[in-house]
Amino acid sequence: MSKFHYAFKVKDIETTRKFYVEILGCKEGRSTESWIDFDFFGNQLSAHISHNFPKLDYCGKVDGIEVPIPHFGCLLEISEFERIQKRLELEKIEFVVQPQTRYKDAIGEQLTMFIFDFSGNPIEFKAFSNNDEVFLGS
DSSP states (O other): OOOOEEEEEESOHHHHHIIIIIITOOEEEEEOSSEEEEEETTEEEEEEEOSOOOOOEEEEEETTEEEEESOEEEEOOHHHHHHHHHHHHHTTOOEEEEEEEESTTSTTOEEEEEEEOTTSOEEEEEEESSGGGTTOOO
């Protein structure tokens, strides 16, 4: 099975480590003073310190909801989605898009939620009702 690697900008290592390791439960990989790697649900994230963060564009319109572009995220099993949701609520992380069901009773039905990490990066978590429908449309 293939995995993806994604490098992105963060404001600092300390709060990035807190968010990804302590809140999301990601395993920390290699790091230096200017970057840190994480096992993000089986994929490699590389967070690099930057002071140049472009403004987000809410041009993504999905099932009637405007979502921030760019964003990244992961597909989870429903039980893992619910575990992450509870953890985010416990930590009082604000939802950009509240946890909800998208495409209810249609092909591609999925749970979804959006949050920002501590550097302002939007992250989407999804869980499909039927994983065979990940790439199917209604």
